[in-house]
Amino acid sequence: MLKVLIPTIMLFPTIWLTSPKWLWTTTTAHSLLIALTSLTWLKWTSETGWTSANTYLATDPLSTPLLVLTCWLLPLMILASQNHINPGPISRQRTYIMLLTSLQTFLIMAFGATEIIMFYIMFEATLIPTLIIITRWGNQTERLNAGAYFLFYTLAGSLPLLVALLLLQQSAGTLSMLVLQYSQPLQLNPWGHTIWWAGCLIAFLVKMPLYGVHLWLPKAHVEAPVAGSMVLAAVLLKLGGYGMMRMMVMLDPLSKELAYPFIILALWGIIMTGSICLRQTDLKSLIAYSSVGHMGLVAGGILIQTPWGFSGAIILMIAHGLASSALFCLANTTYERTHSRTMVLARGLQVIFPLTAVWWFTANLANLALPPLPNLMGELMIITTLFSWSPWTILLTGLGTLITASYSLYMFLMSQRGPTPNHITGLQPFHTREHLLITLHLIPIILLVTKPELMWGWCY
Amino acid sequence: MNPYVLAILLSSLGLGTTLTFASSHWLLAWMGLEINTLAIAPLMAQHHHPRAVEATTKYFLTQATAAAMILFASTTNAWMTGEWSISNLSNPLASTMFVAALALKIGLAPVHFWMPEVLQGLDLLTGLILSTWQKLAPFALIIQTAHNVDPLLLTLLGVTSTLVGGWGGLNQTQLRKILAYSSIAHMGWMIIVIQYSPQLTLLALGMYIIMTSATFLTLKMSLTTKINTLATTWSKNPVLASTTALVLLSLGGLPPLTGFMPKWMILQELTKQNLPIIATTMALAALISLYFYLRLCYAMTLTVSPNTTNSTTPWRTQTTQTSLPLALFITATLGLLPMTPAILMLTT
Numbered sequence: 073m074l075k076v077l078i079p080t081i082m083l084f085p086t087i088w089l090t091s092p093k094w095l096w097t098t099t100t101a102h103s104l105l106i107a108l109t110s111l112t113w114l115k116w117t118s119e120t121g122w123t124s125a126n127t128y129l130a131t132d133p134l135s136t137p138l139l140v141l142t143c144w145l146l147p148l149m150i151l152a153s154q155n156h157i158n159p160g161p162i163s164r165q166r167t168y169i170m171l172l173t174s175l176q177t178f179l180i181m182a183f184g185a186t187e188i189i190m191f192y193i194m195f196e197a198t199l200i201p202t203l204i205i206i207t208r209w210g211n212q213t214e215r216l217n218a219g220a221y222f223l224f225y226t227l228a229g230s231l232p233l234l235v236a237l238l239l240l241q242q243s244a245g246t247l248s249m250l251v252l253q254y255s256q257p258l259q260l261n262p263w264g265h266t267i268w269w270a271g272c273l274i275a276f277l278v279k280m281p282l283y284g285v286h287l288w289l290p291k292a293h294v295e296a297p298v299a300g301s302m303v304l305a306a307v308l309l310k311l312g313g314y315g316m317m318r319m320m321v322m323l324d325p326l327s328k329e330l331a332y333p334f335i336i337l338a339l340w341g342i343i344m345t346g347s348i349c350l351r352q353t354d355l356k357s358l359i360a361y362s363s364v365g366h367m368g369l370v371a372g373g374i375l376i377q378t379p380w381g382f383s384g385a386i387i388l389m390i391a392h393g394l395a396s397s398a399l400f401c402l403a404n405t406t407y408e409r410t411h412s413r414t415m416v417l418a419r420g421l422q423v424i425f426p427l428t429a430v431w432w433f434t435a436n437l438a439n440l441a442l443p444p445l446p447n448l449m450g451e452l453m454i455i456t457t458l459f460s461w462s463p464w465t466i467l468l469t470g471l472g473t474l475i476t477a478s479y480s481l482y483m484f485l486m487s488q489r490g491p492t493p494n495h496i497t498g499l500q501p502f503h504t505r506e507h508l509l510i511t512l513h514l515i516p517i518i519l520l521v522t523k524p525e526l527m528w529g530w531c532y
Numbered sequence: 533m534n535p536y537v538l539a540i541l542l543s544s545l546g547l548g549t550t551l552t553f554a555s556s557h558w559l560l561a562w563m564g565l566e567i568n569t570l571a572i573a574p575l576m577a578q579h580h581h582p583r584a585v586e587a588t589t590k591y592f593l594t595q596a597t598a599a600a601m602i603l604f605a606s607t608t609n610a611w612m613t614g615e616w617s618i619s620n621l622s623n624p625l626a627s628t629m630f631v632a633a634l635a636l637k638i639g640l641a642p643v644h645f646w647m648p649e650v651l652q653g654l655d656l657l658t659g660l661i662l663s664t665w666q667k668l669a670p671f672a673l674i675i676q677t678a679h680n681v682d683p684l685l686l687t688l689l690g691v692t693s694t695l696v697g698g699w700g701g702l703n704q705t706q707l708r709k710i711l712a713y714s715s716i717a718h719m720g721w722m723i724i725v726i727q728y729s730p731q732l733t734l735l736a737l738g739m740y741i742i743m744t745s746a747t748f749l750t751l752k753m754s755l756t757t758k759i760n761t762l763a764t765t766w767s768k769n770p771v772l773a774s775t776t777a778l779v780l781l782s783l784g785g786l787p788p789l790t791g792f793m794p795k796w797m798i799l800q801e802l803t804k805q806n807l808p809i810i811a812t813t814m815a816l817a818a819l820i821s822l823y824f825y826l827r828l829c830y831a832m833t834l835t836v837s838p839n840t841t842n843s844t845t846p847w848r849t850q851t852t853q854t855s856l857p858l859a860l861f862i863t864a865t866l867g868l869l870p871m872t873p874a875i876l877m878l879t880t
Contacts, residue, residue, distance in 0.1 A: 167774070178788075193869075196787040204777070207834040216830055223826065224819060227786075231815035234796070238803040238811070271812075 073129045073184055076113075076143060079106050080180060083173045092162045096154050099169050103147040103176075110143035120530040122186070122250060129184040130250070133530045137390050138314055142179045142307050144516070145397065146172060149299040151509045152401050155408055156297065157209075168209065172299055175201040179307055183314065188237055188247040191318070192230070195275075195311055199226055202308065205300040206292055218291035225288040229278035236271035240322065253321045269330055272319050279312030280367045282334060283341020293360035294413070298404035301356065305363050305400055306393035313367070313389050316374045317382060331375040338375070339458070339468040341368040346475030350482060354413045355403045358483055359396060362439060365476060366392045369469070373454035379531035380457040386529040388450025391517060395438035395447060398513035399483075402432055405506050406487070409499045415483075420492035428502055429488045431510040438517055440480035441473065446520045446527065533578050544571035545665060552669035557616050558606035562599060565637070565669055569595040572666065575658050576650075587653025591662075594636060594646040601633035619676045627680040630673070631689075637670040639712075640689045640719050641696035648700070648712040656757070659708055660748035663715050664741045671722070671737055678726040686727050691813060693720025698820025705759045707751055710824055711744065714783060717821045718744075724814060725798045728805050731879040736794035738879070739868075743783050743791055746861035750776045753853055759831045766836040767845045775862050777833040782865045784822035790868040793875070 083102060090098045113136045117123050124130030131139060149172050157168050175198055182194035199222075207219035241247045244255050260268060278285045289309075293301050345365040352358040366388065373385035405428070406418045422429035441447040451473065458465040520527060544567055551564030569592060577588040609626035610616050621627040632643070639647035651659050678686060697717025704710045722736045750772060751757065754765040766773040782789035787796075795818065802811040868875065 163770075193787040193792070196792075200778070200781060200786060200789075204834065207830065208836075216835070219830075219834070220823070220826060224823070227819055227822070228816065231819070232812050235799060235803055235808050235811045235815060238800045239808055241800075242804050 073125065073131065073180075076106055076110050076139075077129075077177070077180055077184075079109070080143075080146075080173065080177050083176075084170060087166050087169050087173065092165075095162070095165060095169070096150065096158070099173075100147050100150045103143075103150060103173075107140075107143040107147055110140050113139055114526050124186070127248070127250065128186055128190065129181070130186045131184055133528070134317060134386060135183045135314065137386060137527045137529075138307070138310055139180060139183045141310070141390055141393050142176065142183065144512075145303060145306050145393075146176045148397070148401075148509060148512055149302050151505055151512075152302060152404060153297065153299040154505065155503075168205075168299075171201040171205055172303070175205075175303060179311070182311060186249050188249060188252075188318070189241075191315065192234060192237060195279075195315065196227075196230060198308060198311065199223060202292075202296075202300065202304065205303075206296045209297045209300070210295040211297070212295060214291065215295035218288075218295035221288040222292040225278050225281075225285060226275070229285070230275035232271040233275035236268050239268060240272075249318060249321075255322075257322060257325070266330060269323055272323060273316060273334070276312040276315040276319070277334065277371065279315070280309055280371050281312070281364060282371055283337050283344060283364065283368055286341070286345075286364045289364055290357050290360045293363065293400075294354065294356045298400060298407075301400040301404075302397045305359070305396040309363065309367050310389045310393060313370050313374060313385060316371070317385065320374065320377055331377075335372050335375045335458075335465075338368040338371040339465060339472070341365065342472035343468060343475065346472055346479060349479035350475065352479075353415055355406065355415050355418075355483070355487070356400065356413050358415070358479065359399045359403060362399075362476070362479065363392070363396050365472065366396070369451060369454050369472070372458055372465075373450075376454075376457050376461055378457045378460070380453045383528050383531045384450045384453030384457065386450075387446050387524065387527045388454065390527050391438065391446040391450055391520070394513050394517045395435055398431070398435040398510055398517075399439060401506075401509050401513065402428070402435060405502065415486050418496065419486055420488070420490045420496060422488040423492045424497060424499065425502055427507065428510075431507075431514065432484055432488050434514050435510070436480045436484040438514070439483075440477040444521045445517055446524055447517075449524060537574070541571050541575050544568075545575075545661070547571075549665065549669045553672050556618055558602070558610075558618055559616065561618060561669075561673055562602050562606065565595075565599050565602065565673075568666060568669060569599065572658070572661065575661070576654055578658075579655065581653075583653040584655075585653075587650045590646050590653075591650045594650075598633045598636040601629055601636070605629035605633065618673065621677050621680045624680075624682075627677055628682065628685065630677050631681045631685060634670045634674045634677075635689055635723075638667050638674075638719055639716055640723060641693040641716060644693065644696060644700075644716045647716060648704075648709040651708045651712040651715075652706055654708070656708075656748050656752040659711070660745060660752075663711065663744050663748070667719070667737065667741075671733065674723075675726060675730045675733060678730070681727075683727050686723055687810060690720045690722075690724025691810065691817070693717060693723065694814055694817040695720075695820070698817050698823075701821060701824045704824070707757050707759065707762065707828075710828070711747060714821060714825075715740075715744070717818070721794065721798055721814065721818075724810070725801050729801045731876070732794070732797050732801055734879045735797060735875065738875075739790055739794045742861055742864045742868075743779065746779045746858065746865045747776075747783065749858040749861060750779065753851065753855065753858055759828065762828065762832050763835070764844070764846050765832055768848055769851075772858075773833045773836070775866070777829040779862055779865045780825040780829050780832075781822075784825040785818050786822070788869050790865050793869050793872050797872070797876070 113131050122130040122132045157165050178194045178197040185191040203219050207215050243258050281289050342365045345361040349358050349361045370385045370388050373381040410418050438445050438447050441451045455469045548564045548567030552561050555561040573588050577585050605626045609623045612623045636643045694717050697713045701710050701713030718740045722733045726733045754768050756762045782791035785791045785795045799811045
């Protein structure tokens with residue numbers, strides 16, 4: 073764990089002491105090396121147990137794929153931000169990369185934490201750099217509102233979580249995940265237990281987000297600069313899923329009945345957000361709502377508490393993280409050229425950018441869960457387990473899959489196919505950096521088809 | 533101000549607080565509080581501006597009322613029980629009056645109304661002394677007497693203060709009033725845990741003093757008193773602008789900054805005492821305060837150029853103020869959370 077954490081922390085002096093000519097090269101190269109080192113975590117010493125050198129930071133098959141995704145994402149974020157940050161003053165560039173790196177540090181410590189309060193503090197700590205990235209480097213005036221919504225939605229959910237965790241600590245004596253999985257669940261009066269159960273989960277449901285409390289997400293994703301959108305879509309939403317999976321161990325047996333409304337809300341959210349996507353004019357907003365839909369499926373999978381549900385949730389989290397981040401990068405390439413997120417403005421791009429059309433195609437196929445990509449694997453596992461819980465859910469999930477396919481196809485056809493308008497023909501061709509960025513997103517998705525064991529978690 | 537006069541006033545301030553700390557007799561404690569009030573009055577009025585004089589008058593009247601109530605309560609207790617010592621307040625009337633009087637002294641809701649107006653009339657350094665040093669002596673007394681008081685009163689004072697501190701600050705554009713409401717909210721946090729763990733009250737007070745000092749000294753360094761002028765800080769001192777955003781978030785209690793430490797410890801103590809509902813209410817009330825801290829962050833740091841500036845850019849002249857205390861307080865405000873166990877040992 074320290075092999076990755078200390079180099080990440082050492083990126084801070086690297087950022088501030090590198091000469092301006094080499095700043096972006098150095099940070100990208102070092103973070104790529106750190107990402108490579110993080111791949112060693114994928115070798116587990118046991119199928120279900122924790123791997124660690126101490127009792128405070130450990131990895132297990134649930135956190136390892138997310139950790140690798142986090143470490144992989146930092147060089148990609150730096151690659152993606154290069155174009156719009158480079159013109160600014162050098163200290164602002166350094167500050168921006170420092171924010172990305174601090175986010176990375178907090179995320180590594182969050183996913184690696186064995187003590188739930190440590191996880192909580194790191195979970196909250198990720199809010200500050202993300203807030204600063206969204207409100208300082210966003211491009212429209214709505215970014216202030218977006219930052220406030222983001223901060224307050226998450227905090228309103230997580231402060232009850234803190235109280236619930238302290239209650240758990242008082243009764244169980246410890247909050248170490250290593251120990252709590254073997255302890256008795258908290259014994260309270262029925263009403264108190266229900267509220268405690270809700271308190272434990274609301275923070276993560278807001279973060280995921282669940283459909284009813286998702287309002288912060290379209291704002292935050294749309295107003296954030298590309299690195300902010302990438303990290304939000306790829307990793308920060310998964311913090312919610314990861315937290316839920318960790319907490320589920322302690323929340324039985326109440327979850328059998330209490331999860332009902334949340335599962336239904338999540339599934340209904342897939343339909344609703346999918347329908348909204350079909351009517352969107354703003355490209356980033358479409359991708360953001362698609363994230364809500366996918367994460368609704370993940371939430372359903374986790375709340376079901378079956379092995380297939382958990383495995384499907386992790387697989388879908390990883391696959392969606394990569395695919396969604398790829399889509400945001402592609403949307404950003406359009407934005408950097410036309411300075412607009414309106415879809416009708418940048419259409420018929422296949423004629424001018426043929427290779428990029430391949431990336432758009434692949435990313436959209438990943439989004440709509442085409443076999444054999446891991447997106448399908450996760451979705452299918454979750455749909456199957458929901459069907460076994462209640463056959464009626466197939467109505468919602470099946471319709472949701474159909475709508476997802478529709479809006480992904482809509483996004484592809486709208487941006488790539490059709491007649492190319494005259495104002496598009498003068499756009500700047502694609503840089504190698506941008507092609508590299510998208511391929512670094514898509515190649516892991518394709519490679520994961522060959523070895524999904526890396527993502528299955530401990531339920532297989 | 534004449535340096536001799538300033539020396540006398542500052543040493544009187546020190547004397548008053550120390551006297552109250554060292555006292556075990558109520559009369560001596562009262563005397564220390566009065567010396568403090570008298571010593572700070574010329575400091576507050578030093579600029580002879582009508583607004584400053586108004587603030588001084590209001591402060592003197594409220595503090596004198598509180599001191600008179602303390603005198604009355606101590607004499608009542610002495611009459612009823614024959615005891616003058618501070619930690620043996622057995623008469624319930626006396627102890628309730630003490631808590632009410634001390635609440636007036638430190639500006640807890642619902643007797644907080646003097647605080648914003650008084651702070652508004654002062655210059656920043658005097659405001660700093662008012663918010664930090666002047667709270668020490670009353671807290672020394674309240675910690676010793678809180679265990680005799682009805683728990684409901686203290687809980688009500690705490691929750692009301694946090695809510696009032698949050699809602700009151702939402703509509704303010706003057707920074708000193710915002711800091712006054714922030715003070716009220718933080719005092720609420722300190723009072724609510726005093727009956728269960730006075731060490732945590734001291735911890736919260738200590739952390740509050742560090743964070744407020746950082747904020748006041750920042751405002752003094754950039755010479756701003758309103759949100760409008762706050763927006764020019766980035767051009768005078770860019771590093772200060774960025775760290776102040778973090779200081780403000782620390783005041784709001786966001787992890788992993790220092791401001792989270794007292795809130796976490798207090799919430800832990802409240803849940804240990806089987807008061808999770810009160811804990812959740814306090815935590816959510818802190819979110820209200822966070823909104824106006826966030827607004828200050830927006831004005832100061834997060835909307836700087838190349839975005840549209842919402843203020844005029846002043847000349848950047850060399851500052852003549854010392855920056856060492858500011859640097860120390862800012863570092864403490866941002867980095868003390870990992871040292872929580874060590875700091876808890878300090879307060880035991």
